[in-house]
Amino acid sequence: MHLHDGRVAFNGDDIFHDLDLTLPANSFTCLLGPSGVGKSTLLRYLAxxxxxxxxxxxxxxxxxxxxxxxxxxxxxxxxxxxxxxxxNVLLGAVLRNQRPDLDRADALIGDVGLSDAAHLRPAELSGGMKQRAALARTLMEDRPVVLMDEPFSALDPLNRMRLQDLAARVLRGKTVLLVTHDPLEALRIGDRVHVLRGAPATLADAIIPDGKIPRDVTDPDILRHQAELLRQLGATPAELNRAEGAL
Incomplete structure (x- = not known):
């Protein structure tokens, strides 16, 4: 999929203009950028x-x-x-008046760790459980193009890693654009990683990590790419040193 000369403006102010973005077929593209730069706007535009x-x-x-x-x-x-x-996971099929695949829905609910909560309503769920249910509903749609806006942000580190693995497996062969604030998450599951920055926003050239997805985030090449992404996001040398020391 290719976007050429994309432009979105609100009240006459361009969020981005003349924006070109290529999402290679059958691959995971991850998008980073500071808050408010237009990442979610770009996803909604494509949708x-x-x-x-x-x-x-x-x-x-x-x-x-x-x-x-x-x-x-x-x-x-x-x-x-x-x-x-x-x-909720079956909602898409119901709205399209299609016969829902109950077995697949139950399998995905199990994959996201909600089998024991399948009968509960959203008010009875934690924030992380709601996000897992929303992820299962998205995966249930089985569309060739998948746009995801911080799909793991409400999860604890272990569940976050597990669901990254699940998404990488279930969405293999799809064209995926995933927005995240976490450089290591992007490098773990992304075939390509872009940074959106500036006002109006522009895209930096893609970083293309080596290795099979999901990658080992302790790999020296991944850590090198993380430092480059942090630099693109505006990290100072002192902040880079603190980030490296935290690993």
Missing amino acids: GLVDGDANGDITCSDAKPLSGRVAYMAQQDLLLPWRTVRQ
């Missing part, structure tokens, strides 16, 4: 959900339209409060 003044060309390598082929996971879980976890 056809942006509210502002927007234009640009989006083309797919198979020459088919993007509409109807995107699964989008927002930062907010967006679970329907009157539906159980299982019912």
